[in-house]
Amino acid sequence: MLLFAVRRLASAVLVLFAISVLVFLIFFATPGVDPAARIAGRNADPATLAQVRHSFGLDRPIPIRYALMMRHLFISRDLESFVNRGAKVIPQIVQATPVTLSLVLGAAVIWVLFAVLMGTVAAWRRGTVADPLIMLAGVVGISLPVYWLGEVVNLITQSRLHGSVFSWVPPLGYVSLTDDPGQWALHLLFPWLTLAVLYAGIYARLLRSELVANLNEDYVRTARAKGISERRILIRHALRCSLIPIVSLFGLDFGALVGGAALLTEVVFGLPGVGKLTYDALQTVDLPMIMATVIYAAFFVVLANAVVDVLYARLDPRARHA
Amino acid sequence: MSAGPWRIAAGHLARNRAAMAGVAVFVVIALACLAAPLYAEHVAHTDPFRSNVSGTTVVDGRTVQVLAPSSTGLGLGVTPIGPTWDPGHYFLGADNQGRDVLARLLYGGRNSLFIGLISALLCCLIATAVGVLAGYAGGPVDALLSRTLDVVWSIPVYLLAICLSVILLTSGLRLGPITISAGSLWVPILIIAVVYVPYVARPVRGQVVALRNRDYIQAAIGTGASDVRVMRRDVLPNILPTAIVFVPIMMALDMLTESALSFLSVGVQPPDASWGTIINDGLGLLYTRPAVTIAPGLCIAATAVALNVLGDGVRDALDPGAR
């Protein structure tokens, strides 16, 4: 087990390294414009350009540039935005992380609950109208642009019905959990629901097809021949086995969302999370910020992947020896 | 492979009422978008790409301004005309530059559908090539390609697409003889196609590996058939269904991605429009003129639902066991 953990950690570090190289190459080695001009932002003056060149070692070979970049990011943690002169990038990300975590954790709870419910009922009621109806709801869920759904939710809860049904909905923004848990939840309620719609659809569809496949397995027939109740067969046997692939997908999605893939939801609901940082950086073409957030995202994805691998072994005894 | 299995699959698909409804919805939307110039010139008499700040139009027989001075708040700015439900005069109203929303919607749909379709095809093509190469070659080639796909896939797609967009939108792309200028539609097409390659290539590779271990392929290799022959005769025909299953769902996914990138202003660049850019245009008008936001979103959602339902139908038709 220890050996497994060490090997897993080593491969995680390796993947992280590969991602950082990839991102570095995208920003510093794509042909075309002078990278200094990119980093310094639009209409930078010659002095800034020179400073950028020196600070990122742009006159030196690529491996050294990479090393310098990583030092700015991880060791001295003094990567600076050149659009917002002097604004340090890393502290901003650290500050934004709890917001994103709050958003994604809550949404994950909701989407997993809904997906398990929808997928199980659909597989259970296969052959009746309930199955295609639930699955249609799932398809609609994965087909709605999330930012647009957020806009429509805002339109209804902040404007059109704010005077009546939704008068209790607070204005957009974020309240920290430690300041006021009630307001925290209230502010995040609609962002949670909006973000959960897409993933509930994906997971419900996946879970249903896994369940249907598992219910056709021989072991289900064995269980039936043993005199086990249908409910127990569905939940203890089929659902238990169907959750294995769901967990590995969940790890990936959760990691990606915490890493900033929730940016559309954050932007629409005005939540100052990591995704919002990326978005703001995009508006001003603030490359150091974008680069930092992407590498931060990769860190979470790799971390989530490693956690999933360990969890996976707990869930699937067959994976323990592999 | 003979026409047999394909014909059976086509028959299956044709009998699938949900999938056929999806096809119908998609065709209606696509035809409407193709007819965009007809609508703009002959029905609405407007140029949806020129701002029309001081224009007027006729509502209920009265001439009104397209952009009226704002009556709410501080009275600053303007409020564009809302939906008139009159096809000749701003059916869905105007955006904040006085442009006809419906006409822009149809033109934008052309770009959204075009980008979605081409990037889905491109993605499946590249992914099949990479997947087949990795799965068939095995060994170090496979290891290198597979690890690369893993690494690319562990960067969240939207973030990777954003990075690539930021770079390509500032400088364009020169790859040998191919030059793509920064504002071209090909920038989002290329980016969206590339970021989803691992998503398709990994299952394709898995299939090829499984196929390669199948007895009849081993037998074909054993009889001394060349790699090209085995690939063409035995591997590709068996991989094709997998790749085809991905096309409709990738098109839905690609359209959603395009709209998100355009919404973030790193997708389709003005003066071109897409459904995503129109939603972005509607941001500031959300509470006063929600039609500008709602209409393109509904178009995206309807198209994506149609494509996803069709995709499910194609999967069931090509792989009856998966039902």
Add this chain to the structure above:
Amino acid sequence: MPEPLLEVDDLRVTFRTRRGTVTAVDGLSFALAAGDTLGIVGESGSGKTVSMLSILKLIRDPNARISGRVLFRGRNLLELTDRELRDVRGRDIAMIFQDPMTALTPVYRVGWHIAEQIRAHEKVSRQAARDRAVRLLAEVGIPEPGRRVDNYPHEFSGGMRQRAVIAMALACNPALLIADEPTTALDVTTQAQVLDLMRRLRETHGSAIVVITHDMGVVSEIADRVLVMYGGRAVERGPKREVFRRPRHPYTWGLLDSVPRMAGPRVRRLPMIPGTPIGPLDLPAGCGFAPRCRLRHQACEVRPELADAPTGGTRNGASEHVDACWLPAEGRAALRERSREESRG
């Protein structure tokens, strides 16, 4: 015969398909006494598995229709509610299936499976159920049962898994054990061991057994009585000794002749039954075997009933050995010899 344990009467299983109604089991009848072993033999698609699944209503296909009567201890199983049926399954009638590799839920330990079986039917503590699981594993010959009880199915070999499945099936001392091709997926030496185990357990647990197989060898090892099925119908039924010594139906001849023999004259090539097994879709109106039978004649266009002597009269006065064939009751042995000569041709 005393009051039978299981009496199947005119069992019929049909499936509605796009190409019309398909009859998988067509009027099957037999009786089984307590403690007896019946071997049901036939090629794949002959309806033997479907008929046994339908006895416990384990067919989940919504297009399936089951009719007839299945009396178990005087109760018609086909009329029981799901709840009542659940009490019968596993406790009174246990069933084991062909492939031991997929028969157990992969995420649970072997002992968990056995304990689940026990606790589904008896109110016993977790610990007591586990202790019984260990004893059962020991009984079916799993080495180190105290340790193995905590293994996962994938840590067992195929033969061990089938033993575990048998242990699970016997956990509640069922009066009837239905075994569907219990040895087919195993290698030859394991096959013999599993058959041996089943024979032994029949003595200790006193269960009646129905073995479904396509292998006459298995029947000769374990069965007391034989039922030969073809195309969803019973074509011959009788005590094992009788059926093996004096097989009557041409299909049974074919089955017996295709088993290699240790004694007797060596044959250059094993005879085989010409043609391919019939699917339930293209069942003829008359005798199902006629299209493959060398001895078919006019009469075969009418379906023969299972009888002591379908052509009339009785043979030897014994009615336990019956078959469904229009050939004259007398002189079948000579006919068999002649057709065997022809098939070697």
